[in-house]
Amino acid sequence: MxxxxxxxxxxxxxxxxxxxxxxxxxxxxxxxxxxxxxxxxxxxxxxxxxxxxxxxxxxxxxxxxxxxxxxxxxxxxxAPPTAADRHSDAAVAAAQWRVQRRAEARELVRADPGLAWELRIGRPDIQGRQYDDGGLVDVNHVPAAWLAYSLQIPQPLADEIAQQRGLRQGFTSPDELIVYCTAMTPERMAVIRDMLLFRPL
Missing domain, CATH: 1.10.287 (Helix Hairpins)
Structure with missing residues (x-):
């Protein structure tokens, strides 16, 4: 049978x-x-x-x-691929590694701000960086064009972020971007939140 x-x-x-x-x-x-x-x-x-x-x-x-x-x-x-099969995919593994790397870099910023600054954590716009921070973006320092490129957001939104950070002497949290930037929606923030870093100006 x-x-x-x-x-x-x-x-x-x-x-x-x-x-x-x-x-x-x-x-x-x-x-x-x-x-x-x-x-x-x-x-x-x-x-x-x-x-x-x-x-x-x-x-x-x-x-x-x-x-x-x-x-x-x-x-x-x-049979269709299981969750374990999908997790074994090289692209997924690389993305998971970058998430872990961002967490490590964020902890380094908290524990040793001077070293983190020296390593240019959160500054994809600076040439010659040797430390891989997993894709963190320092919202208060990265130029608008790089905000758009690194976070994959529309250029008008990136320009608004740059304008508002100047008016408010920098942002301190992701929620402030939603409050002060009209084009920043909670849905968009949910996608990029893990990549954001807020060093004081």
Whole structure:
């Protein structure tokens, strides 16, 4: 029966027919055993017949089992990717690494601001940086053009951020961008929040 089910999932008529064949042969052999049993009930002939029957059933059972395992492997290959498979994707792994890197760089800014400044954390606009901060963007210092490029936001929004930070001597939190920049929506902020850094001017 498992061979038939596997053939059905694979849309293979050959495997489905094989599954039906296994079933019919087994039923026919078992049902016919009583009809064709040796009339002579001597121990030797009875034992030989029983052994032959057992061997035949073993062959059918073993063949069906191996066939079922083969089909299970084929069905598994056709299954959609699981969450674990998606997480093994190189691009996803790289993105996860950058998220972790941003967390480490942010902690460095908190623990050692001088070293973080020396490493140019949050300053993708500065050439020759050697420290990879995972894509942090210092909102209070990065030029408007780089805000648009690094955060993938519209240039008019980047210009508004630059204008408002000058009027307010810099921002201190992501929420202030939503309050003071009309084009900054909560939905857009949810996407870029993890990339933002706010060093004082």
């Amino acid at each position: 498992m061979v038939f089910i596997g053939g059905y999932r694979l849309k293979s008529r050959a495997h489905m027919a094989a599954g039906v064949g296994y079933l019919l042969v087994t039923v026919a052999f078992v049902c016919g055993a009583g009809l064709t049993a040796p009339a002579d009930s001597t121990a030797d002939r009875g034992t030989a017949y029983d052994l032959a029957m057992a061997a035949f059933l073993l062959i059918v059972w073993l063949g069906g089992t191996l066939h079922t395992l083969f089909l299970q492997l084929k069905v598994a290959k056709q």
